[in-house]
Amino acid sequence: MASHRRPKQPGQRFTGVLTVTAAAAVAMSTQSASADPLPDPNKKGVQAQIDRLYESATQATEKYNGAKEKAEGLQKQVKVFQEEAARKQGELNGLRERLGTVAAGQYRSGGLDPSLQLLLSQDPDSYLERAAALDRVGDRQSALLTEFLSRQRSLQQQRREATAKLRDLDSTRQELGRRKTEIQGKLREAQRLLNTLTARERARIAAEEDRANRAGARVELGDETGASPRAAAAFSAAQSRVGLPYVWGATGPNSFDCSGLTSWAFRQAGISLPRTSQAQAGAGTRINSLGDLRPGDLIIMRTDLSHVGFYAGNGQILHSPKPGAQVRYESIARSGMPFMWGVRIG
Known part of the structure; x- marks a missing residue:
């Protein structure tokens, strides 16, 4: 493991x-927090x-x-x-x-x-x-x-x-x-x-x-085989960015939005991806089942295809999720976003 x-x-x-x-x-x-009133249920x-x-x-x-x-x-x-x-x-x-x-x-x-x-x-x-x-x-x-x-x-x-x-x-x-x-x-x-x-x-x-x-900075990912050598290289590049902040419109190397992280990581592996999650959703071979995903595959989330990350293994996604968050691993099931399909590149 x-x-x-x-x-x-x-x-x-x-x-x-x-x-x-x-x-x-x-x-x-x-x-002072000690001076706060009890939490307001209306909030x-x-x-x-x-x-x-x-x-x-x-x-x-x-x-x-x-x-x-x-x-x-x-x-x-x-x-x-x-x-x-x-x-x-x-x-x-x-x-x-x-x-x-x-x-x-x-x-x-x-x-x-x-x-x-x-x-x-x-x-x-x-x-x-x-x-x-x-x-x-x-x-x-x-x-x-x-x-x-x-x-x-x-x-x-x-x-x-x-x-x-x-x-x-x-x-x-x-x-x-x-x-x-x-x-x-x-x-x-x-x-x-x-x-x-x-x-x-x-x-x-x-x-x-x-x-x-x-x-999300420390998880058990298992020992699943990577999707392809280039996808594995891109996934490894993304892993090196764990802990860096989400910033809208950012493409790295020190801050990212969701598709900024995936496009940056694949560039490190010598592959040019489209900039947006919607375009990346059609950039490779579609994988319809979560069970068929391999580490390094892209995961397309939300019905409007507006979120993307890497499948990391063991039911985890590696992504830059939202403002205020960092690049991190997260359970796909608990991410709060519906899985649409995966994309295999390379």
């Missing part, structure tokens, strides 16, 4: 993380509301991650389109200079061909699209003009595509801002609800979360 201990991590890695423990510590520093649902807000925030985080991944992809596409447009503009300028040289020679010899005159004075499309017009110029001029028109049309198409991608990028960035505001609003509301509790109640919540983190 294998035993896994939480690795020792520098304290500064936890800076800036919204944790229930920190909130409780602040509350207890300003109010027993506050913890459930906070948990729902944290769950909702993690779901919104996956949508934020998807929008961010899309924005990054669009930014790369826009750059390619703009660079290609610049290259084509350079080629077009070169052709224009060659046509200008031909026109200058004709002018000096006593006349300027009508087709070149039109080209140099206005948009030649309407003129050049009529094949009959090309019999007014020689073969060399005809080929040059035809190439110019083709390059001009290609450049115009490139610019239209770049403009469309820029509009899409702007829309996606606006969505990113909305998702970020949504997540921050849910976390603020969770903190507000937490502040309505007494110091004693906050201390109890903090103690429970601390126990969960400590218990």
